[in-house]
Amino acid sequence: MTLTIGVDVGGTKVAGGVVDEHGTVLASNRRDTPADDPAGTRDTIVEVAAELAVAHPEATAIGIGAAAWIDAAGSTVLFAPNLAWRDEPLRDYVSKAVGLPTVLENDANVAAWAEFRFGVARHADSMVMITVGTGIGGGIVLDGKLWRGANGIAAELGHIQSVPDGHPCGCGRLGCLEQYASGNALVRFARAGARQEPERAAQLLELAGGDALAITGRQITEAARAGDGVACDAFGQIGYWLGVAMADLAQSFDPEILVVGGGVVDAGDLLMTPTLTTYHDQLKQRGRFPVAELHAAETGNTAGVVGAADLARRP
C-alpha cells in the first residue's frame, strides 16, 4: 500500500488528508486559510502537509489542489481570485519545506480527477465535468489523462459564453456560464423571482425573514424541496443553462461521460432533472448516434483531498 498526502486549498479552509491507492482517506486535518496573507497561506499548507507527513512517514508525495490559475509546468500559482497569491512558486516551496515531491493543480481539475478515478466516471476513459459551486469550474480527462491545455488553463468552463451581451462576469466578459448556472446565479434568479412574484415565493420569503435580498442558497434548496414555485424555477433556470453547456461539451469532446459536480449538486433532482431534460432536448440528433451519458458526481466533499493525493501518485 502506498500512501500520499492531498491538500485542498480553498478561500476559507486548507484541508489535508492521507490517502491510499483506493482513494480512502486514512487521516485528515484542517486549518483556516489566512486568505489575504500569501505567506501565511503558504505556511498553513506546509503546516497541514507536514503534520500528516510526520504522523505517516510512509507517505511518499504531496498533491495540492488550489482555487487558482496554475502555470503549464504545474509549479507556480499565477493568480487566485479569492486568495492574495500572485506568481507564487508554491510547488517547490512546499516540497522543500516538507521534504517530499509535490504536485500542484487547479482545484476543479483535482475534483474532476477524483471523479474519474474513484467516482461515477471510474469505468470511463474520457470525461468532462462541470463543478457548480459559488462559481463554476471544469475538468477534462481525455484518454485517461487530465487535459491541462497548452498553457495549463484548460477547462475554465465557467467562462464559456451562454448569453451574448449577458450579465457581466468577474472575468471581464459578458454572459459567461458562471453568471447563469452557478450557486451565485441560483441566488440571483431566486431573489429576482421573489421580488417579481412574492405570492409564488411564500415559503422562500418566510425562510428569508420576508426580505428577498436576504435569500440564501440553502434556503432556496429547502424551499424548493417544499414545492416553492420561485425556488423550483431558480433551479430550473440554472439547470437549463447547465444542460445547454453540457450539450455543447458533448459535441465538442464526445466524452464517454459528462459529470455535474460541486456543492450545488447536493440539491439532487432539483438540479439534475432540468439539466438532463435540457441536455436531451438540445441534442436533437439523439437516437441517430450515441451521446455521452450525463450524471451527478459521487465523490462529494473529499474530492479535493482525494484527487490531489492521487495526482501526486502519478509519474
Ligand SMILES: [Zn+2]
Ligand atoms: Zn467569465
